[in-house]
Amino acid sequence: MNCIIFTKKHIQLEKLFDTTLKNRIILKRFLTETPKEDLFVIPDGFNNNLFWNIAHVVVTQQLLVYGKSGKELLVSKELVEKYKKGTVPTEAPVSEEEIKEVENLLLSVPKQTEVDYANGAFTSYESYTTTPQVTLDSVEDAIAFNVFHEGIHLGSIFALRRALAK
Numbered sequence: 001m002n003c004i005i006f007t008k009k010h011i012q013l014e015k016l017f018d019t020t021l022k023n024r025i026i027l028k029r030f031l032t033e034t035p036k037e038d039l040f041v042i043p044d045g046f047n048n049n050l051f052w053n054i055a056h057v058v059v060t061q062q063l064l065v066y067g068k069s070g071k072e073l074l075v076s077k078e079l080v081e082k083y084k085k086g087t088v089p090t091e092a093p094v095s096e097e098e099i100k101e102v103e104n105l106l107l108s109v110p111k112q113t114e115v116d117y118a119n120g121a122f123t124s125y126e127s128y129t130t131t132p133q134v135t136l137d138s139v140e141d142a143i144a145f146n147v148f149h150e151g152i153h154l155g156s157i158f159a160l161r162r163a164l165a166k
Contacts, residue, residue, distance in 0.1 A: 016143050017114040020061075021107065023150050027054050028106045030157055031099070040094065043163035048089055050160050053153045055083040055102045058109060060149060064142040065113055069122045074109050076101075085131070117143070 031039070031054050039051040048056075059080050062073045073080065079101070082090070116122065122139035129135045130149075136142045 013117065013140065013143060016147055017110065017117075019147050020110045020143075020150065023147070023154060024106045024110055026154065027057065027150075027157070028103060030054065030161075031103055031106070034161075036099075038164050039099075040089065041164060042089060043160060043166075046160060046163065048156075050157055050164075051094060051099070051102075052083065052087075052089045053157050053160070054106070055079065056085075056087075057150045057153050058102060058105050059083040060085065061109065061113070061146050064128070064136065064146055064149075065122070065139060068126045068128050068136065068142060069139050070124055070126070071116075071121065074112060075105060079105075113143075 030050060034050060040049050042049050059075060062075050063080065063084060066073050079098075081087075117139070125136070125138050125142070127135060127137050128142075130145060134141075134145055134148075136145055
């Protein structure tokens with residue numbers, strides 16, 4: 001019985017990792033194909049920009065999965081401070097190096113998370129209730145919620161793109 005449950009759980013998580021990676025491929029395309037000047041525009045009615053949304057999903061996944069599991073993050077403290085929940089884009093220009101760093105992290109981080117999960121790296125989890133009032137009690141909960149969270153920000157990115165096109 002345990003073997004069957006483990007297998008189903010493994011298959012479900014594999015789908016979540018795959019969905020995350022596919023979303024990140026879309027985000028990377030937005031990052032690399034959008035003219036640089038458009039990445040940082042905040043249209044009327046919005047409080048952030050394309051780049052902030054992309055960097056925010058990278059940081060949030062790290063905080064939810066690694067941070068709440070007591071593991072070292074795969075992203076810099078500087079990125080966390082600039083793009084964690086509650087932040088907004090600043091007036092300061094974003095360097096080419098930071099753009100490239102986020103671009104590289106988009107795909108490398110979810111791939112490493114899958115490897116770390118498969119290797120049993122996540123052995124504990126600090127329960128956390130998200131803004132939409134979803135309580136995460138395990139790393140599996142965090143991985144599942146992250147797919148939802150990234151979907152919200154992908155929707156924001158589509159809305160921002162429509163606003164920029166006007």
